[in-house]
Amino acid sequence: MDFWIDDIGWPFIKIFIIANVALMMVALLVWAERRVAALIQDRLGPNRVGPLGLLQPVADVIKLFLKEDLTPGHVNRPFFIIAPALTMMPAIISLAVIPFGASLIIADLDIGILFIFAISSLAVYGITIGGWASNSKYSLLGGIRSTAQMISYEICLGLSVIGVFMLSKSLRLQDVVLMQGDGIWLFGEHYTGIMGKILDWNIFKQPIGFILFMIAGFAETNRTPFDLAEAEQELAAGFHTEFSSMKFALYFLGEYAAMISIGAITVTLYLGGWTFFGLENLGGSFSWLTQILIFAVKLLALQFFFIWVRWTIPRFRYDQLMRLGWQVLLPIGLANILLTGVLKLIFKV
């Protein structure tokens, strides 16, 4: 019966917990987005439902559930129904290989990051099919724009992380986490002082890669300044113009789920994951709790950054977006790989 406990029971419990925590975080983010937007625009934001307005997402979801689920007559029904789910799914699935703690990982695959890229490359179907199945011009144009954008920036996203794996010599995400923060190696010497440990984070060892990854991450999640798929003044609501009720909610929440998944990857690859210079061992046998807290704090700080950018920077024009992706980010990404190789030989890291 060990098979049922070890291979079916525990993974199922872990999946259940992580998926639900992720969905709770999505709700929290929706609230945070509105409050931070209000802060930036010198307003109050939603502050009436519950303490600090924290129950606002609950009210929103109840509203969305109770709204009429309208399926227009001109749509391609089966695709119209599955498209929103196809957007939400990849973001949640990619959390399966993220290490939230020393032993808190659903699937410790030796190809961790490739799994994430494979799954998130499927996210594009939700938007493409949704735009196409709506049978409306705004939706189709929004969907096609978004597809072109996502496949362009996916390449940049993939190139930007190669440097990290050249340093860690492993695609397993747990190895990448453990490699960071234990002191930097320079010219064959191991510096384990506090500066050495801080500089060991990949954000300092791979600054160009980090910036590229963040830019491409914004584009992949369709966030401002890259939210051209739903540019109101040109395309109504873009690919989700025809969707209502929970179908719209899935698109809406899917964006936040994608933010969480990109944020979790960034924390793991560049910000030391669940470690924090020895603090992660605090609490003895309950250290897993400390590790989750460390991860959550880093993740939330990053989400704040995502929201901050959205309410600060205006949207790109479409030709600018494509030029940036192919003519600026792609060559820089390739150069970063070469540079990493050369520096690795010089500094013997």
Next chain:
Amino acid sequence: MEPIFHDLLAAGGGHAVAFYACSAVTIAAAILMVMKKNPVASVMWLVLSFIGLAGIYVTLQSYFIAVIQVLVYAGAIMVLFLFVIMLLNLRREDIAKMELPKVPFAGVIAAILFFVSVFLVIKASTPAFEKPVDALLGEPALAGDSVRAIGIPLFSQWLLPFEITSVLLLAAIVGAVALTKKKL
């Protein structure tokens, strides 16, 4: 119960069930892909078929191949297919007009080829069922670090063919650019 199936279940339990489930998905999706008249539906069924195929690779413990299968075929190539089909904007009446050419001779040849390939597959796979199930379900040595197991031979033993392939791809890229950009 068939003895082979019984052995598989006894030794590989979940693996065997997952293997057959993925195979069923792959084959069913492939058949649906051919039968659908709507090209977008065909593309989506083909994507599902590729994902099923990736599932088969996972049950054989070659995670790297499985992930590349999804990443390259399902995630990149099929997206481009979908893109092109959408931009072609085939209308329902256009699709209805398209019929298979009625050449009985072609049908006969296709049927013969199908049965020959099925026969060969069955013939080739029969000895494998006599092996222990562990050997059938992938090499454990490979499973440890599938990236290294593929990467090192690729960049040492098979370096020349690999580089020639990359030059071929480069030629294809240059060709595509030359075809689409009239004024360079």
